[in-house]
Amino acid sequence: MTGGVVPTVELRGVERTYESGEADEVRALRGVDLSLPPGEVVSIEGPSGCGKTSLLNLLGLLDAPTRGEVRWDGRSVGGRTDRERARLRLERVGFIFQRFYLLPTLTARENVELPMRALGTPRADRQARASALLAEVGLAGRERAFPHQLSGGEEQRVAVARALANQPGLLLADEPTGELDSENTEAILALLGRVQEERKATLVLVTHNPAVAGRARRHLTMRDGRVVGDARGA
Amino acid sequence: MRLWGGHGRLRHQRLQTILTVAALATAVALPVVLLSVGGGVSQHELNDLENAGYQIVISAAGLHGVANAHALTDRILAIPSVTAASPVLSVAIDVFLGSGAAVPSLAEGVIPDQFTPTLGPTESGLFPAHLPLGDPTDELHYANGTYAGPANYSILVSSPFAQAYSLSVGQSVKLAPTANDSQAVAYNITGIFGVPLGTLGEVGAFALLLPLSDLQVMTGYAHGPGVPVPDAADTLEVAVTGAVATNPTALNQVRNEIAALVPYYGVSTLSQEAEQLQTAASVLTGFYLALSSVGLTVGLVFLALVMMRRVESDRRSIGVRRALGLPARSIVGRVLLQSVVVAGLGAVIGVVAGILLVEGLATWATGAVQEAAQLAIFVPLTLAELTGAVLVLSLLAGGSAARAALRLDLAEALR
Ligand SMILES: Nc1ncnc2c1ncn2[C@@H]1O[C@H](COP(=O)(O)OP(=O)(O)OP(=O)(O)O)[C@@H](O)[C@H]1O
Numbered sequence: 001m002t003g004g005v006v007p008t009v010e011l012r013g014v015e016r017t018y019e020s021g022e023a024d025e026v027r028a029l030r031g032v033d034l035s036l037p038p039g040e041v042v043s044i045e046g047p048s049g050c051g052k053t054s055l056l057n058l059l060g061l062l063d064a065p066t067r068g069e070v071r072w073d074g075r076s077v078g079g080r081t082d083r084e085r086a087r088l089r090l091e092r093v094g095f096i097f098q099r100f101y102l103l104p105t106l107t108a109r110e111n112v113e114l115p116m117r118a119l120g121t122p123r124a125d126r127q128a129r130a131s132a133l134l135a136e137v138g139l140a141g142r143e144r145a146f147p148h149q150l151s152g153g154e155e156q157r158v159a160v161a162r163a164l165a166n167q168p169g170l171l172l173a174d175e176p177t178g179e180l181d182s183e184n185t186e187a188i189l190a191l192l193g194r195v196q197e198e199r200k201a202t203l204v205l206v207t208h209n210p211a212v213a214g215r216a217r218r219h220l221t222m223r224d225g226r227v228v229g230d231a232r233g234a
Numbered sequence: 235m236r237l238w239g240g241h242g243r244l245r246h247q248r249l250q251t252i253l254t255v256a257a258l259a260t261a262v263a264l265p266v267v268l269l270s271v272g273g274g275v276s277q278h279e280l281n282d283l284e285n286a287g288y289q290i291v292i293s294a295a296g297l298h299g300v301a302n303a304h305a306l307t308d309r310i311l312a313i314p315s316v317t318a319a320s321p322v323l324s325v326a327i328d329v330f331l332g333s334g335a336a337v338p339s340l341a342e343g344v345i346p347d348q349f350t351p352t353l354g355p356t357e358s359g360l361f362p363a364h365l366p367l368g369d370p371t372d373e374l375h376y377a378n379g380t381y382a383g384p385a386n387y388s389i390l391v392s393s394p395f396a397q398a399y400s401l402s403v404g405q406s407v408k409l410a411p412t413a414n415d416s417q418a419v420a421y422n423i424t425g426i427f428g429v430p431l432g433t434l435g436e437v438g439a440f441a442l443l444l445p446l447s448d449l450q451v452m453t454g455y456a457h458g459p460g461v462p463v464p465d466a467a468d469t470l471e472v473a474v475t476g477a478v479a480t481n482p483t484a485l486n487q488v489r490n491e492i493a494a495l496v497p498y499y500g501v502s503t504l505s506q507e508a509e510q511l512q513t514a515a516s517v518l519t520g521f522y523l524a525l526s527s528v529g530l531t532v533g534l535v536f537l538a539l540v541m542m543r544r545v546e547s548d549r550r551s552i553g554v555r556r557a558l559g560l561p562a563r564s565i566v567g568r569v570l571l572q573s574v575v576v577a578g579l580g581a582v583i584g585v586v587a588g589i590l591l592v593e594g595l596a597t598w599a600t601g602a603v604q605e606a607a608q609l610a611i612f613v614p615l616t617l618a619e620l621t622g623a624v625l626v627l628s629l630l631a632g633g634s635a636a637r638a639a640l641r642l643d644l645a646e647a648l649r
């Protein structure tokens with residue numbers, strides 16, 4: 001497995017407005033300019049509802065901006081088809097969702113295998129890799145458990161393992177340690193850090209936790225749909 | 235692959251699935267019953283035609299509408315390739331047995347030595363080789379239309395009739411065209427004939443065979459004042475030589491010759507009759523399918539709605555799959571697979587239920603329903619086509635749901 005190439009991601013004047021049906025709309029992002037060179041480790045902090053998840057969705061090609069432009073490797077992704085964007089997500093993006101979003105009908109290992117299966121990884125390879133990833137997040141022996149049989153923290157760790165399955169170049173982690181104790185937080189951070197090092201991947205961490213933010217070398221602060229702080233340094 | 239998911243699924247979803255399967259099964263069972271029974275009955279009629287010993291039928295409008303049957307028989311027999319011309323008069327009459335009670339039955343008047351050659355291979359075994367009905371030509375009693383000759387007073391009784399009333403050869407029964415004992419005429423039972431199973435209704439199975447002239451006189455369809463049709467018959471069945479029978483052009487020529495003799499009657503060859511039967515059968519089949527398509531449409535609309543709802547309640551999982559970048563075809567494939575599985579289940583259950591229903595009717599129903607059910611034929615190809623059509627249409631039903639799955643707004647589905 002080669003893994004996804006690390007993209008350069010840029011946002012230019014990006015706005016995202018959600019239409020909630022009856023005329024009232026939410027302006028979740030109100031003009032964001034951002035450039036993420038390959039290999040950067042970035043933390044995003046900000047109060048609830050300031051648009052962090054919305055921003056991650058745009059970076060990871062899960063959503064399209066209402067206004068402005070998202071560029072990957074200098075090319076606007078607005079012009080790409082759904083199919084191309086799905087392919088990019090599958091091969092190059094690892095998403096750790098804020099609410100984990102494991103598939104309830106699949107076991108822990110099947111959840112981790114899912115992205116590899118879509119890429120056509122041979123069964124034996126993907127099973128071995130899924131087991132190895134689960135072991136790395138401390139879930140050896142829980143491969144056959146269904147999500148409803150797992151604790152919140154365990155689910156979150158399965159979600160991390162799944163995000164790493166296809167060796168993504170862009171890792172987007174939305175509160176990846178929100179449900180974890182300090183020991184597991186450390187372990188997960190170490191794993192993410194190691195993967196990032198190895199692949200020189202770009203890692204974006206949305207967090208309220210100073211320990212997590214401390215891993216980043218660049219710190220973004222958001223407020224009301226805008227990036228209001230962009231600081232460098234550990 | 236777990237299609238339905240064991241946990242966290244709402245019970246009502248399972249109920250919806252069961253209802254959809256039931257609706258589709260009902261919708262499929264209907265055409266299975268209609269097509270198999272309808273097809274069986276027409277096939278049976280066709281077989282009858284193919285097994286007949288005659289090739290041309292003369293018929294007339296109105297009840298007992300062929301007039302001058304004896305004379306016509308002679309004129310047709312004069313045509314070179316004709317080997318037999320058998321007029322048949324069928325009249326419902328009452329039979330009075332010793333007890334005095336009237337038993338309704340069907341009497342057929344025939345000319346004995348013309349009737350026998352027109353029997354098909356399956357029927358001929360059921361009758362005595364030379365019908366023991368007195369004068370084989372029926373000319374003596376008929377006596378050139380005077381009916382002044384000696385009557386035969388002999389009659390053959392069908393075996394179910396003989397069995398039901400313990401009748402045997404040598405016994406005498408009284409017959410009358412009305413339920414009036416006083417007008418009844420006594421006949422001698424001179425023979426018993428078999429009835430092929432499942433071809434005649436209950437009354438039809440109680441059948442009698444007697445000389446044409448005897449029946450004409452008894453029922454008033456002979457001569458004399460007030461007789462609408464003198465020397466009447468219902469049909470005249472004509473047999474030709476083997477060479478002509480197997481040569482459509484020659485057969486048609488004979489038909490035309492006969493038609494020229496009787497311009498006001500219908501004269502048709504059995505292949506024409508078979509064609510007409512087949513046309514009628516295919517019209518019926520079309521009608522059955524149209525009828526069934528109503529049920530199938532309802533079932534498939536139901537399926538489409540249920541699949542839509544399923545996509546709706548699965549929007550989170552579908553959203554996650556799409557967010558991970560799984561290709562559209564895998565998402566569409568799952569929805570279509572679910573749809574096809576539900577429809578396939580419904581179709582299979584429907585086919586089995588339809589077959590069981592027909593078998594049940596054949597076993598436990600009575601009368602005409604039972605007879606028709608016993609004739610049913612299950613054509614595997616038809617059943618497969620029906621199932622296939624349901625499956626193809628279920629792809630359509632699933633397709634609309636699959637499209638909805640692909641159009642899901644991800645930011646919305648993953649909130
Ligand atoms: N699909 C949506 N439809 C309508 N409104 C939305 C949608 N997604 C987000 N919002 C709104 O947009 C705003 C930003 O949401 P977002 O999820 O990006 O915030 P966040 O910074 O991730 O918050 P949190 O820290 O609580 O996760 C919020 O007001 C939210 O209610």
Ligand SMILES: [Mg+2]
Binds near residue numbers: 052053054174
């Ligand atoms: Mg969020």
